Amino acid sequence: MNSNQSFITVGKSPLRADARDKVRGKGIYIDDMRLPGMLYGKVLRSQYAHARILMIDTSEAERLPGIIGIVTGEELPFIHGESFPDEPLLARGKVRYMGEGVAAVAAVDEETAEKALGLIKVEYEELPALFDPVAAAAPGAVRIHEEMESYKGKPLVRPVKGTNILNHVQFERGDVNQGFAQADHIFEDTFTTPAQQHCSIEPHGSICLIDKDDNISLWTNNDSPYRCRIEIADALHIPMTKVRIISAPYTGGNFGGKGGLKAEACAIALAWKIRNVPIKVLYTREEEFCSSIIRHPSVIKIKTGVKNGGTILAREVTTYWATGAYAEKGPTVSRFGGISSAGPYNIPNVKINGYLVYTNTPVAGAMRGYSGPQTSWAYESQMDIIAAKLGLDPLELRLRHVYQDGDIHTATGQIIHAEGLKKCLEEVAVRMEWQGKTLGPNQGRGIACMERAVKTPFGSAAFVKVNEDGTVDILSSTTEVGQGSETILRQIVAEELGVPLNAVRKATPDTAYTPYDASTTSSRSTFHMGNAVKIAAADARQQILQLAGKLLSTDPVNLTLADGKVLDKENPVKVMPIAAVLGQSYGSSGTVLGRGYYFPEMPEGQETYFSSQVVFWLLGAHGIEVEVNRRTGEVKILKVYAAHDAGKAIHPDNVKGQILGGISMGLGYAAYENYEFKEGNVLNPSFLSYKLPTAVDMPGVVPVIVEQEHQDGPYGAKGVGETTNVPLPPALANAIYNAVGIRIKSLPITPDKVLAAMQERGEGESQ
């Protein structure tokens, strides 16, 4: 722990590494990248939610001048997927959702490729389709993947044979039935959440080049080059060295949407057939909505038994996750959702069942806070229902139950540590004057908190190379997707090596060069990759001090590094720039290399794939003050108070930026965004019809950084950005209840729903 350590750059907020490029429009994104002779690919997509493909006739399209090649799924006997490979590069045999790729065209330009799509004839035989996860989970339902039993998933993915359930997650502690029996009050509620789309400014894009020896080069805005590489190498049955993933220097937003194979799959499909030519596929906004990924719609049934005084005795949660046509990150979403379904609370008896269910809808996968927004919507809404019924203060009810260090996690049995959630709640309460401030008429306040596991346990690796002039290169596969990782990793290395921040660069990820990283997801980078670069930098530091010790005739333990120089701690006259240490040791040939691999220490015998032994928790609490218009149902957010536990904020301004961005996204999910399906068809796949909150919709926000240091985090840091959106929806629902006594259980909370609820009570203006 470094509580009393004085830092050079850690804990400061230097200018972000990407600031200048972005402000000046200089950043290179995948759309800016062109290769000589590059072709452009477009994908013909299914108009059926579930149908057998009887025939594909590409002959007319092939005759169009400028068309170089057309590929269909039948030519690509590959199946891919992160933890439950079930997805072809293009549909084979049948389509499972509207928007699924059926054929892909490569042409000399996008317009020609687009034109060719209209000339491809496909005959389908429509099949019965399933859209609702509860119905799809029922025994005897039409099967979306008849061959599910043949899929080779990771060990912790547990399909239910003969059904559409591809993962059944179960956790149980104590005896819920006994708990319910001892309870004075039983609360049973069902909550629902809709789909949500990431709406990154930049769509998915990839350029793929495959030579005749199956060497694949893929330039892409995928968030995780190594995960991408594994998925491709596994799918195509080729060694990893044959797959080179090169990140675009910048990515215009991720939020979990840029994992897996999206535009990548289309570009690979074409390049596998058309060798030695780079082929670019860039998604349209409509493809972003219909053919990339979305947040899992869910149905959550939550039953809680409570004693009169408010002590929660038992909770049972059953969740249905509509994962769409393919597994994608669904198994992880449902697993993490399962672990935290009962909330971050000490409850002696807990039973959790989660069903990840195939549906004939666009693929659901990772999206910021994944599983958190769904589970917390349920448990945090019900916390206020309980408090209201029992006449308790909702904050007080939470503070009485919330985990603290040393507690046992009810779902996982793991001992809790570095838990700053109570402090988050307290900070929010203080800032919003929970005890004291009087609100006006139709005004109300709500609070909500959350936990989510970081992706765990997964490794991160880094190289550091010290240049002859004392500048430093970091080789790390963490991608800069707007979250600020480049700046934070540079800060950590600069801190460790005692060099100015601008002397440190981080190279763009490229699997041929930058070492392994599990993924840039789940707010794992600052902790995992932060540790890896710190270990690598410490390795280089040690070598520099050794060399300097020899040159200065001093025991290296007496030496330290600051401002690019070696200093003798006891003899300030002995100073030597790092460049001089290298030069005097090695002439002009001076260098020092560091390597670092970080993998969280696991208890003996623990599973190493998505263990329930969580290395750290993402924790936060939001408070909201609202004013409800009883006439229109409109809810005005007066202020948001948001506290998140960063462990240690390496770059506090960046943490605040993450909090503000998360609130915007949480607000969209809570009150604006409504991803509308009808029979598997997305009705609003554009920014004209899909309403996102904009800058003018942003409420005033009081961001609060809580720093409950983690013993294994770099300088105590944990991750923070992933879940800053999560507590907002239930906090908003709770505030509305506090203002006007109306309880909304299905997201989004639109004025319509509020008004309808008012009218049900005989209030509000009829339409």
Place this chain on the structure above:
Amino acid sequence: MNSNQSFITVGKSPLRADARDKVRGKGIYIDDMRLPGMLYGKVLRSQYAHARILMIDTSEAERLPGIIGIVTGEELPFIHGESFPDEPLLARGKVRYMGEGVAAVAAVDEETAEKALGLIKVEYEELPALFDPVAAAAPGAVRIHEEMESYKGKPLVRPVKGTNILNHVQFERGDVNQGFAQADHIFEDTFTTPAQQHCSIEPHGSICLIDKDDNISLWTNNDSPYRCRIEIADALHIPMTKVRIISAPYTGGNFGGKGGLKAEACAIALAWKIRNVPIKVLYTREEEFCSSIIRHPSVIKIKTGVKNGGTILAREVTTYWATGAYAEKGPTVSRFGGISSAGPYNIPNVKINGYLVYTNTPVAGAMRGYSGPQTSWAYESQMDIIAAKLGLDPLELRLRHVYQDGDIHTATGQIIHAEGLKKCLEEVAVRMEWQGKTLGPNQGRGIACMERAVKTPFGSAAFVKVNEDGTVDILSSTTEVGQGSETILRQIVAEELGVPLNAVRKATPDTAYTPYDASTTSSRSTFHMGNAVKIAAADARQQILQLAGKLLSTDPVNLTLADGKVLDKENPVKVMPIAAVLGQSYGSSGTVLGRGYYFPEMPEGQETYFSSQVVFWLLGAHGIEVEVNRRTGEVKILKVYAAHDAGKAIHPDNVKGQILGGISMGLGYAAYENYEFKEGNVLNPSFLSYKLPTAVDMPGVVPVIVEQEHQDGPYGAKGVGETTNVPLPPALANAIYNAVGIRIKSLPITPDKVLAAMQERGEGESQ
């Protein structure tokens, strides 16, 4: 030492990594590389050998449609050079040789750029020019660099004030005057060598992109990305992290010619002015001849004192190296030439003076064997002169004096080790049946040997990353210039990690990713980078064994690696693939990283820049049988016997390839190539007029690999390729003498010269 070790791939000759690509025309060279929006640059070159630039008028050229920009030296206040920076990117104030760049043009295509050159008007005031190094070295000669005293050279570069001598190299051991006084015979000879051009199939080429923050990206076929980076960063006064050198995947020949800044300088000059646009400069063959680099023409005076029995008592050598208009690698050439001027022989009294002299001729620099072909031409010719005079067997004279392990090197005072030269001579003698074979009329045989220091001491660094599936990536900045380094480095890593060769890849050098390497020159890579990758691989190996030991409950010392698996040496049942070791330790997150930095150990207090403490010597001997046509002077080479000391041949076929290639190049230098100057003008700057030996001119060759293992070399290896051309010219001259009694002292040995010498003796046919 690994004499008795059984190797998996070391010492075998697996298919070269680049073989398939090259045979199929798939290799990517700089000319194949295009970037979006790329411009093309061309350079206007001086038609004067020495002249003041009075005025440059680019206005008409600028008006030509398609011209994007024109830059002249006045706009570029930078000076560059490896060890004695003296060269502007484009001429400033005056031109110093015909072919020097005066202005550069960037246009939308090469044709337009070329056209614009003709529209640029330059006014010159001609200055007296110097072409002969002896005349140029004289006190009072016109100065080519008036400002030489202000240049900041590396410590071992010693200019002589007020002259054109930019480096005076001196070595002295014993007392030559005393040696000469005790000698029975004094031999005084002067030998001369001409220029030679590398004639790589591929010319110099670079693409440069500089942004407004001075970040430089340079794609280039430079042989040494890090040396190139240092030269650029130093010249432009920017940190090294701002300069990114990206090697072209393949280079079509190097032979020392692709170091320094050639096309690089032109591309940088243009890109420094025209920002944010990539600009490509590709040399023409004429530019290769006139404006890249050439081998140093030299004049070598050698005086040797010998006792009656043949014991050599003293040798004094004075060499003039015509380095052309700029220093380039001249200081190193003259230094290495100095160290070995007296030959690889035990001579108690030695005095060496080398003068590196500016001349108004194209820049001379590194070329295969540099300094070796000049010095050995002198000392090996004179050895036969001595033998002839004293009636001794030339082989016997050499064997009596040649260094063996434990001897003291006469010029440097260093103790000799790993010296396989005697064995090279003996092997050649056995193969050519020196004692016994009877040759026909007009036939003769000659022998010659040589030594040259490796570039020393300079470092090499490498990373190794083991992938999750057990395949391995090498990150090393050694360039593949046709010499086979990629294959050899992969062999070493495969050997060390016990994985199949095809499981190992080597990434193309890129200074943003691959770590430091001094240079791919001087046959240093197998030894230096070989050690670096071996250390890096051993680092990774150790970690794998540690992990496996834990998993197999075995002490790691009992484990070894073979065929991609960990084996228990005593319990063959315990076998675990590397991929399984990683997977079981880290789930799907398994990786292991290795780092290696190799820097030869130097005696305490020794200079670290081109020390005279040589870490290993390049050694070899050639024997030649010829038949001389007394009527025409034509010399037919009947056979060449070539033995070179590889220490340990990692890839024997590659060593043999190096020997064959060297003999072709040595033969060109000995008998074909005549780089003709007239008043600074190159008269034959094309393959029509500059005669290279072709495949049909190749004699039969018996290549012999001598393996005198080096204690510090990887598996005992030293370098070998650099000097396989070196002994050929004196061996040829000695064979001609042996055949017809004619002694040629100036290269090349053309039929004209032989015939003229015959005629002088009253033989031969008059023309």
